[in-house]
Amino acid sequence: MKKVVWYIAILHQILFTALCFTQPTDSSSIVAPVTDPLKSRLFLMPTGQLMDEGKFSITDIDFYLLHFGYSPFSFLQVNFTGLISLTFGKEDNDVNLSFGTKYQILKPIGLLKGIALGVDIGYFGKQRQYSFDFEEDYRSYKYYDGLFDDVVNKSMIRTSPFVTSTNIAASFGTNDLQTHVNIGQLYFEHPTEQGVDDFLPFPSYLQFGIAYDLGETSRKVHIKFIIETYITNLHYNKTYEGDFIFTGCRFYGKKAVVDIAFPISLGYERQPPFAYIGFNFFI
Numbered sequence: 001m002k003k004v005v006w007y008i009a010i011l012h013q014i015l016f017t018a019l020c021f022t023q024p025t026d027s028s029s030i031v032a033p034v035t036d037p038l039k040s041r042l043f044l045m046p047t048g049q050l051m052d053e054g055k056f057s058i059t060d061i062d063f064y065l066l067h068f069g070y071s072p073f074s075f076l077q078v079n080f081t082g083l084i085s086l087t088f089g090k091e092d093n094d095v096n097l098s099f100g101t102k103y104q105i106l107k108p109i110g111l112l113k114g115i116a117l118g119v120d121i122g123y124f125g126k127q128r129q130y131s132f133d134f135e136e137d138y139r140s141y142k143y144y145d146g147l148f149d150d151v152v153n154k155s156m157i158r159t160s161p162f163v164t165s166t167n168i169a170a171s172f173g174t175n176d177l178q179t180h181v182n183i184g185q186l187y188f189e190h191p192t193e194q195g196v197d198d199f200l201p202f203p204s205y206l207q208f209g210i211a212y213d214l215g216e217t218s219r220k221v222h223i224k225f226i227i228e229t230y231i232t233n234l235h236y237n238k239t240y241e242g243d244f245i246f247t248g249c250r251f252y253g254k255k256a257v258v259d260i261a262f263p264i265s266l267g268y269e270r271q272p273p274f275a276y277i278g279f280n281f282f283i
Contacts, residue, residue: 034222035175036213036250037282038257040069040077040102040116043246044276045207045228047180048114048171050077050104056283062276077102079120083147094146095161098122113171113178120165124148125158156203160189180209180228206231211250224250226261246276255282 038057039049051057051071059067064084071077083096100120108114125146144158167184186203209228216222227247248261259278 034216034220034252034254036222036224036252036257037254038250038252038259038280042180042209042211042226042228043248043259043261043278044230045180045182045209046102046116046118046167046169047178047182047209048106048116048169049108050074050102050114050116051282057280058283059278059280061278074107075104081122094124094126096122096124096147098124098163100165111172111174113173115168115170118165118167118169118184122148122163122165123161124163125161127161156190158188158190163188176213178211180207180211182207182209204233220253222252224252226250226259248276256280257282 037051037055039047040051041047051069053071053074055069055071057067057069059069061067066082066084068080069077079098079100079102081098081100083094098120099122100118102116102118104114104116106112106115125144125148127142128145129142141159144161148163149158164187165184166187167182169180169182171178171180173179184205184207186205188202207228207230209226212225214223214225226249227245229245230243232243243265245264246261247264248259251258251260257278257280259276259280261276263275
């Protein structure tokens with residue numbers, strides 16, 4: 001517990017220092033407008049834009065998820081995500097890693113702020129044993145389960161730790177007000193025996209988002225209101241149903257961003273994720 005408190009205190013101090021010193025203090029100098037360095041995503045939802053060319057980002061989400069991003073070219077961004085090893089019961093010793101690429105297929109044109117294609121591959125969960133009876137026929141096989149399944153895949157059984165994701169995102173609007181839409185599809189191995197997942201589709205999801213820039217504070221830190229939805233097809237009637245909405249604010253400067261958001265359930269029986277707190281730093 002002491003280590004966690006110390007870790008939070010260090011992050012807070014780094015964030016405060018970054019936000020205070022990334023803005024010029026000489027009011028007489030000509031200062032370029034500050035833009036959101038994390039324009040490549042809202043909270044969890046990708047947008048149709050990439051980080052600026054040459055930018056490198058480090059992100060800590062809810063104090064246990066680390067994300068690294070780098071944009072070597074104006075049309076390409078690479079991402080790596082990993083889970084900090086902490087003891088949370090069954091998730092202890094689980095492996096949760098992913099590597100992804102994001103391509104800018106259409107650059108900003110008027111109200112179109114960009115369209116981007118993302119491809120990711122991840123290794124999630126820990127191998128476990130599953131047994132069941134089907135028409136008096138006893139069956140048993142190994143499967144993978146972990147935090148990934150608790151969040152997006154509780155309805156299906158994975159027989160491989162590898163998960164592939166593809167998505168396409170588009171952004172529209174002005175510099176202050178933008179709308180975003182993202183469509184994604186997940187792929188992984190799962191049992192094909194009759195009676196096991198034979199009526200469930202592969203997980204796909206649809207996301208909508210709105211971001212409105214509220215302006216800047218006295219410390220030259222901008223505030224942006226963000227709302228995003230997560231809609232999935234993982235239901236037995238195969239219809240889309242809203243899982244949850246994330247709503248909150250982003251505080252950003254030139255080299256640091258803080259995201260604070262809270263989930264709102266839309267009626268699905270699974271409880272939405274806990275509050276989202278993200279610390280983002282840019283080099």
